[in-house]
Amino acid sequence: MSQQKDEFLERSKTFWNPNKTQFWQDAGVDLVIDRREDYHLYDMDGKRLIDVHLNGGTYNLGHRNAELLEVLNAGGRRFDMGNHHFPALARTALAEKLAECTPEGLQYTIYGAGGAEAIELAIKSARNATQKRKIVSIVKAYHGHSGLSVKAGDERFSKTFLSEDLLDEFVQVPFNDLSAMEDALKGRDVAAVIMETIPATYGFPMPHEGYLPEVKRLCERYDSLYIADEVQTGLMRTGSLWGITKYGVTPDIMVIGKGITGGMYPISCCVVNERAGQWLKQDGFAHMSTAGGAELGCIVAMKVLEITQRPEVASMVTYISDYVRAGLDEIRALYPDFFIGIRQNGVIMGLEFNDPEGAKPVMRHLYEHGVWAIFSTLDPSVLQFKPGILMTQEMCEEMLRRVEVAVGLAQREVFGETRRRVA
Amino acid sequence: MTESASVLIDITDSPAALNAQVGMVLERARWASQVYQRYDRDATLAITEAVARVAHSKAAEYAEWAVRETGFGVVEHKKLKNELSSLGLLDYYRNWDFVNPRIDEERKIIEIPRPAGVVFALAPSTNPVATVYFKVISALLTRNAIVFSPHPAALECCTDALDTLTAAAIEAGAPDGIIQVVRKPTVPLIEAYMGSDKTDVTLATGGSAMVRAAYSSSNPAIGVGPGNAPAFVDATADIKQAAQNLIESKSFDNSILCTNESVVITLQSVDDGLRRALKSAGAHMCSEEETDALRQYLFHERGFNVEAIGRDASWIASQAGFKISTRATVLVAPITKIGVDEALSREKLCPVLGYYVASSNDQAIAQARGLLRMSGAGHSASIHSQDAQAAIDFASAVETYRVVVNAPCSQGAAGFATNLPPSFTIGTGFYGRSSIGENIGPQHLLHWTKLAYNNDPAETMGDYTTTQVHHKGPLVKAPADGISGYGGGRSPQVAPQSSPVSQGAGSSQNISRDEIRQIIVEELRAALKA
Numbered sequence: 001m002s003q004q005k006d007e008f009l010e011r012s013k014t015f016w017n018p019n020k021t022q023f024w025q026d027a028g029v030d031l032v033i034d035r036r037e038d039y040h041l042y043d044m045d046g047k048r049l050i051d052v053h054l055n056g057g058t059y060n061l062g063h064r065n066a067e068l069l070e071v072l073n074a075g076g077r078r079f080d081m082g083n084h085h086f087p088a089l090a091r092t093a094l095a096e097k098l099a100e101c102t103p104e105g106l107q108y109t110i111y112g113a114g115g116a117e118a119i120e121l122a123i124k125s126a127r128n129a130t131q132k133r134k135i136v137s138i139v140k141a142y143h144g145h146s147g148l149s150v151k152a153g154d155e156r157f158s159k160t161f162l163s164e165d166l167l168d169e170f171v172q173v174p175f176n177d178l179s180a181m182e183d184a185l186k187g188r189d190v191a192a193v194i195m196e197t198i199p200a201t202y203g204f205p206m207p208h209e210g211y212l213p214e215v216k217r218l219c220e221r222y223d224s225l226y227i228a229d230e231v232q233t234g235l236m237r238t239g240s241l242w243g244i245t246k247y248g249v250t251p252d253i254m255v256i257g258k259g260i261t262g263g264m265y266p267i268s269c270c271v272v273n274e275r276a277g278q279w280l281k282q283d284g285f286a287h288m289s290t291a292g293g294a295e296l297g298c299i300v301a302m303k304v305l306e307i308t309q310r311p312e313v314a315s316m317v318t319y320i321s322d323y324v325r326a327g328l329d330e331i332r333a334l335y336p337d338f339f340i341g342i343r344q345n346g347v348i349m350g351l352e353f354n355d356p357e358g359a360k361p362v363m364r365h366l367y368e369h370g371v372w373a374i375f376s377t378l379d380p381s382v383l384q385f386k387p388g389i390l391m392t393q394e395m396c397e398e399m400l401r402r403v404e405v406a407v408g409l410a411q412r413e414v415f416g417e418t419r420r421r422v423a
Numbered sequence: 424m425t426e427s428a429s430v431l432i433d434i435t436d437s438p439a440a441l442n443a444q445v446g447m448v449l450e451r452a453r454w455a456s457q458v459y460q461r462y463d464r465d466a467t468l469a470i471t472e473a474v475a476r477v478a479h480s481k482a483a484e485y486a487e488w489a490v491r492e493t494g495f496g497v498v499e500h501k502k503l504k505n506e507l508s509s510l511g512l513l514d515y516y517r518n519w520d521f522v523n524p525r526i527d528e529e530r531k532i533i534e535i536p537r538p539a540g541v542v543f544a545l546a547p548s549t550n551p552v553a554t555v556y557f558k559v560i561s562a563l564l565t566r567n568a569i570v571f572s573p574h575p576a577a578l579e580c581c582t583d584a585l586d587t588l589t590a591a592a593i594e595a596g597a598p599d600g601i602i603q604v605v606r607k608p609t610v611p612l613i614e615a616y617m618g619s620d621k622t623d624v625t626l627a628t629g630g631s632a633m634v635r636a637a638y639s640s641s642n643p644a645i646g647v648g649p650g651n652a653p654a655f656v657d658a659t660a661d662i663k664q665a666a667q668n669l670i671e672s673k674s675f676d677n678s679i680l681c682t683n684e685s686v687v688i689t690l691q692s693v694d695d696g697l698r699r700a701l702k703s704a705g706a707h708m709c710s711e712e713e714t715d716a717l718r719q720y721l722f723h724e725r726g727f728n729v730e731a732i733g734r735d736a737s738w739i740a741s742q743a744g745f746k747i748s749t750r751a752t753v754l755v756a757p758i759t760k761i762g763v764d765e766a767l768s769r770e771k772l773c774p775v776l777g778y779y780v781a782s783s784n785d786q787a788i789a790q791a792r793g794l795l796r797m798s799g800a801g802h803s804a805s806i807h808s809q810d811a812q813a814a815i816d817f818a819s820a821v822e823t824y825r826v827v828v829n830a831p832c833s834q835g836a837a838g839f840a841t842n843l844p845p846s847f848t849i850g851t852g853f854y855g856r857s858s859i860g861e862n863i864g865p866q867h868l869l870h871w872t873k874l875a876y877n878n879d880p881a882e883t884m885g886d887y888t889t890t891q892v893h894h895k896g897p898l899v900k901a902p903a904d905g906i907s908g909y910g911g912g913r914s915p916q917v918a919p920q921s922s923p924v925s926q927g928a929g930s931s932q933n934i935s936r937d938e939i940r941q942i943i944v945e946e947l948r949a950a951l952k953a
């Protein structure tokens with residue numbers, strides 16, 4: 001490590017976040033991201049990494065995507081954040097586009113600045129529409145860290161701040177367990193079920209066939225709304241524009257964040273149907289957010305939607321999914337005892353390792369070999385593996401070459417020298 | 424459209440957007456080409472055949488469309504060109520193996536074919552659909568992906584043809600994106616494609632400006648220059664046959680092929696006979712006044728009058744202000760000079776043929792060289808002669824890479840009335856500022872990796888008759904866990920290494936080779952009779 005970086009890390013501990021800064025040093029990932037381009041990150045010491053973390057799809061179209069940068073720069077000559085009290089050109093234009101391309105019935109867009117804020121909006125809207133308070137989510141769900149969203153997630157994050165739910169307003173049921181879901185909804189006192197289409201921070205366990213549509217049916221039966229958290233599954237990452245559509249569910253509310261602005265100017269969107277959007281007709285001032293739907297972000301988001309829906313993109317995502325899967329299957333065949341499974345829908349992937357913390361050494365060896373992928377916070381046996389939707393063949397091949405080496409080294413570290421690679 | 428319904432900030436014309444768009448198309452093509460290279464020869468041929476068959480079956484429809492859209496040429500001849508550029512082309516190359524290694528035991532060298540990858544192709548407005556057919560089939564035969572930019576004047580017919588071929592290719596199992604179309608071609612966009620480091624080679628056919636731009640792009644390019652073929656009818660020629668060949672050639676698609684004859688050069692001893700023979704074969708011999716009128720009409724200050732391209736003889740005559748017999752299909756204009764001081768010795772993509780009488784063989788050759796110095800270097804020439812030495816003297820003097828003997832030059836140089844490779848992209852080689860001097864074909868869209876053994880006689884070459892290059896076939900579809908019909912589950916298997924398409928596509932409904940040959944022979948016969 002350069003002296004420069006060493007000094008920087010000290011400052012980071014002093015002024016930013018001592019524990020987090022130290023955590024990564026201890027984890028063997030001494031990354032300080034400096035330059036970024038395409039799907040590449042460059043550490044401040046110059047080390048190059050292929051980014052398959054992408055901050056959960058934020059950099060779906062690559063870091064500093066040239067078209068997004070261009071539209072942001074051009075947009076800056078006309079727009080700024082805007083005034084959130086007034087009808088605004090860019091906010092309405094994006095809302096109109098979202099109404100066009102989101103599932104049937106979703107009509108109004110309520111804006112936030114980050115994902116958690118849009119989750120907040122979804123929960124508030126559902127409560128207003130149903131005049132109920134209860135929110136059902138999944139055990140080990142992750143919806144962000146703001147007041148309501150953090151309560152809908154794992155206690156790991158609310159307890160620290162004495163913000164856990166004490167009023168039994170937030171109920172959590174195991175994923176893929178329909179009878180638990182039905183039990184939670186039966187009382188007809190639930191405002192909404194909130195679901196990540198594929199729970200990301202939990203390591204992308206895949207919904208069982210028919211699970212999500214059945215949850216939606218239960219919502220209808222027990223008069224509760226369905227909130228689809230598409231923050232990580234939207235924007236073509238499953239090969240469909242929205243993951244939830246691929247699973248055949250029409251939600252009442254959809255939450256979009258991260259990739260919607262390609263990491264260039266943050267906004268988030270909560271798109272609601274007529275019922276969930278009732279308050280917008282009754283009391284439009286009931287919620288406000290100065291940075292919510294900042295107009296420059298809206299300009300970028302419209303470009304994201306346009307790019308994402310090009311025919312070339314659908315084609316590329318399919319190639320990337322198939323090719324990377326084929327490559328990972330080959331690697332699995334080499335290390336079958338350690339690399340025990342692949343969860344996949346499109347370019348959303350979870351790699352399962354045969355050790356409760358198995359994804360951590362894999363992450364470290366990948367880092368050493370120039371690939372950045374992160375373990376799942378709520379299930380560290382699983383590595384989140386999230387290639388971008390515009391990855392080139394060359395880069396995918398390059399990435400797989402490095403993954404093979406890293407997985408081999410991680411296996412040796414976890415199992416010791418005795419078990420060698422097969423074949 | 425109100426502003427809110429469109430885009431508030433339009434960046435589509437910015438270089439960033441242009442390059443990004445181009446990059447996306449080319450990277451999709453790269454994926455397709457990389458996957459296509461996993462296909463074996465049977466699969467490749469099955470796909471190519473499926474495409475060629477559809478192309479052939481729509482030859483007439485697109486011929487009519489192209490003439491309607493561009494105003495150039497003759498439907499019936501375009502139909503023939505389309506047929507020859509589809510099944511005809513495939514038939515010619517069917518036995519060439521562009522997929523498996525070739526072994527040279529004697530030289531102890533094994534060669535493995537390596538496709539270019541991503542081909543960027545341009546088509547001219549004069550031969551729009553035939554060029555589309557030709558380049559697409561050439562790319563598919565050699566396991567390349569192709570991105571096509573049609574000429575704006577022939578955009579609709581080409582785009583439709585490309586969509587048709589694409590559907591056939593995909594149906595036959597070709598990888599998605601193997602053929603793509605630039606739907607709104609503009610000069611900056613085309614330049615971005617040609618210059619992109621994601622393009623492996625540009626196949627440029629069209630105006631000189633485009634061809635030069637392709638060569639200036641910093642990428643490998645195969646571009647060809649214009650023609651201006653001299654046709655020498657010497658004293659030993661079969662005059663009647665020569666005249667018929669000249670008329671067939673010049674009237675074929677109204678001389679729109681760049682291989683058509685520009686000026687016939689003959690000798691005093693042949694002059695009278697040739698004039699008579701030309702007349703009876705369907706030429707109108709122009710008077711001095713008519714020649715003047717033609718010159719005025721065809722050549723403006725800025726060059727050839729594009730209005731006349733591919734028009735028929737009587738239309739051109741009437742535009743120039745004189746009438747000809749309805750039987751006449753070619754206007755023959757006697758000229759007394761060749762060079763910058765005679766406009767009629769320039770390239771004429773219409774059925775107007777210059778006619779020059781030389782005083783000797785040497786003078787005829789000198790005039791032919793002079794003609795090619797104006798334009799057409801490296802392209803085509805023809806000779807009508809029974810004297811082999813005269814043919815060699817002529818061919819070794821003129822600066823072209825093909826000299827057609829006793830055949831119509833339009834069809835002959837393009838490989839349809841000779842045994843040259845069939846092509847509408849005629850390599851003009853170094854004389855014509857081009858990288859290739861042959862008729863361009865699929866063989867130019869790949870290179871060969873050579874395994875070369877130690878030449879020490881003590882070193883024996885391994886046995887390569889039983890080795891094989893592994894063709895894994897199409898990518899196996901990745902599961903989408905939890906969605907019915909998408910496979911999935913938690914215990915994935917290593918993908919089977921089979922190639923599903925190799926037995927698929929078309930083998931049951933193949934037209935036999937004999938049938939194809941029959942069709943082609945009939946077509947050619949009909950065309951040459953017409």
Ligand SMILES: Cc1ncc(COP(=O)(O)O)c(C=O)c1O
Nearest residue numbers: 114115116142143144196231232
């Ligand atoms: C599924 C999901 N929902 C919501 C969020 C919260 O988004 P943000 O971090 O922008 O507040 C995240 C962030 O990782 C997420 O993964």
